[in-house]
Amino acid sequence: xxxxxxxxxxxxxxxxxxxxxxxxxxxxxxxxxxxxxxxxxxxxxxxxxxxxxxxxxxxxxxxxxxxxxxxxxxxxxxxxxxxxxxxxxxxxxxxxxxxxxxxxxxxxxxxxxxxxxxxxxxxxxxxxxxxxxxxxxxxxxxxxxxxxxxxxxxxxxxxxxxxxxxxxxxxxxxxxxxxxxxxxxxxxxxxxxxxxxxxxxxxxxxxxxxxxxxxxxxxxxxxxxxxxxxxxxxxxxxxxxxxxxxxxxxxxxxxxxxxxxxxxxxxxxxxxxx
Amino acid sequence: xxxxxxxxxxxxxxxxxxxxxxxxxxxxxxxxxxxxxxxxxxxxxxxxxxxxxxxxxxxxxxxxxxxxxxxxxxxxxxxxxxxxxxxxxxxxxxxxxxxxxxxxxxxxxxxxxxxxxxxxxxxxxxxxxxxxxxxxxxxxxxxxxxxxxxxxxxxxxxxxxxxxxxxxxxxxxxxxxxxxxxxxxxxxxxxxxxxxxxxxxxxxxxxxxxxxxxxxxxxxxxxxxxxxxxxxxxxxxxxxxxxxxxxxxxxxxxxxxxxxxxxxxxxxxxxxxxxxxxxxxxx
Numbered sequence: 234x235x236x237x238x239x240x241x242x243x244x245x246x247x248x249x250x251x252x253x254x255x256x257x258x259x260x261x262x263x264x265x266x267x268x269x270x271x272x273x274x275x276x277x278x279x280x281x282x283x284x285x286x287x288x289x290x291x292x293x294x295x296x297x298x299x300x301x302x303x304x305x306x307x308x309x310x311x312x313x314x315x316x317x318x319x320x321x322x323x324x325x326x327x328x329x330x331x332x333x334x335x336x337x338x339x340x341x342x343x344x345x346x347x348x349x350x351x352x353x354x355x356x357x358x359x360x361x362x363x364x365x366x367x368x369x370x371x372x373x374x375x376x377x378x379x380x381x382x383x384x385x386x387x388x389x390x391x392x393x394x395x396x397x398x399x400x401x402x403x404x405x406x407x408x409x410x411x412x413x414x415x416x417x418x419x420x421x422x423x424x425x426x427x428x429x430x431x432x433x434x435x436x437x438x439x440x441x442x443x444x445x446x447x448x449x450x451x452x453x454x455x456x457x458x459x460x461x462x463x464x465x466x467x468x469x470x471x472x473x474x475x476x477x478x479x480x481x482x483x484x485x486x487x488x489x490x491x492x493x494x495x496x497x498x499x500x501x502x503x504x505x506x507x
Numbered sequence: 508x509x510x511x512x513x514x515x516x517x518x519x520x521x522x523x524x525x526x527x528x529x530x531x532x533x534x535x536x537x538x539x540x541x542x543x544x545x546x547x548x549x550x551x552x553x554x555x556x557x558x559x560x561x562x563x564x565x566x567x568x569x570x571x572x573x574x575x576x577x578x579x580x581x582x583x584x585x586x587x588x589x590x591x592x593x594x595x596x597x598x599x600x601x602x603x604x605x606x607x608x609x610x611x612x613x614x615x616x617x618x619x620x621x622x623x624x625x626x627x628x629x630x631x632x633x634x635x636x637x638x639x640x641x642x643x644x645x646x647x648x649x650x651x652x653x654x655x656x657x658x659x660x661x662x663x664x665x666x667x668x669x670x671x672x673x674x675x676x677x678x679x680x681x682x683x684x685x686x687x688x689x690x691x692x693x694x695x696x697x698x699x700x701x702x703x704x705x706x707x708x709x710x711x712x713x714x715x716x717x718x719x720x721x722x723x724x725x726x727x728x729x730x731x732x733x734x735x736x737x738x739x740x741x742x743x744x745x746x747x748x749x750x751x752x753x754x755x756x757x758x759x760x761x762x763x764x765x766x767x768x769x770x771x772x773x774x775x776x777x778x779x780x781x782x783x784x785x786x787x788x789x790x
Contacts, residue, residue, distance in 0.1 A: 334722020
């Protein structure tokens, strides 16, 4: 039994380890380990395409995660204790957002936005004051952020809601018994208790957006995110540079995840018992 | 501020966002699936079932998906179950959390990089080169259904382990002691107590993995080398290469319908088998 578990852990971590190990090769081929060096990290970090893609990915992830965790937390607080058709509608939307495959979200967003922009651009051009060129709406960072935020908002609502429903009711009741205003109760009792969940939602959203390939593939337009760059490089052949980029990408996600895990657990300990 | 206005303000951004970025796009897919392809690609308004009638043209993609998604799910289950059992029953409380986190963490890292790792391992200079040393030569692993299956199991194993672990962890260990006291052999106790009690976890795990596999694109694209393709690969081809939006929408709508039907049949079956559903989070 122990041996079996050890084998499964090896299965899970050997591929990651191999990528990391071969990224330190001093040779020129991805599949040979000739001495150790960090030259491929230097190459990757000096490659303007990589840096551009990295910048785009970080920006999209940061904006999407901020919007998703803010709006998601707001919605989760409102949905708590809400009954009736609004609640049913939101439950349905969250369920659909999580259930529908990412690839379908990608293509649906692509054709909807392209069609919408094709209709809006002539209107904008018509009402735009003469003398300056009217802006052209198109796919890019904006559409990517919008698509990521939609999906991640559903994720954040689920995470914050789980925290809210695990929260000890008597705390908010005690607060209002002691004549705190609803806003005061929210600021001094509810918010501190759900804050770890909001932050964990933000961090999970960040890693998800940063790692997402399939939605970005459809809605990023001419923009290149890091996963899109890596995907097209893999198509051209395996190089130590991809190993170096891959190792850095994994390192970023792992760090963010460790923080999220820590926050979720600390949050659970703080508000768990009565 | 009244409660009603407060709730409205809190829900408005999320609601508007879902409306524009989820409801509208999905409605567009449904509308376009009844349309026609424009001369230069794209979409021309129409009301025809021609796109759905044309679905058999992509039959191979649906067949591959409907064969490899369940196979991958079962393979992941077979590998995940003993590990989940080990973590829930055999490991001391001190190590439990650490070992569990180690299983789940890979799931939240880039599936692209993790699949890429297998191109590396299964490619000519990876495992086949090692096997060559012990006399097994000319073995092709990459770009085969086997490679896709390895990628699937590798990618989705964490998602299978976690719900099964949760259901086994909740199992009252005194039941097993009672069974042993009453003379049941370990194997009999497992089949009659442990296994039935873990069915909700198995059901949740299989459903999560199956849903994600139905829409998979990256793993077959990277490890199947164009020979093993899923519906996801057909969709990328239809939208990004041939720009046939009408037919692509019909394929996408069909994928979602097949998925929903399979899942609801499955859930009904499981509801009959187990007792009630399990709430399981992924983190």
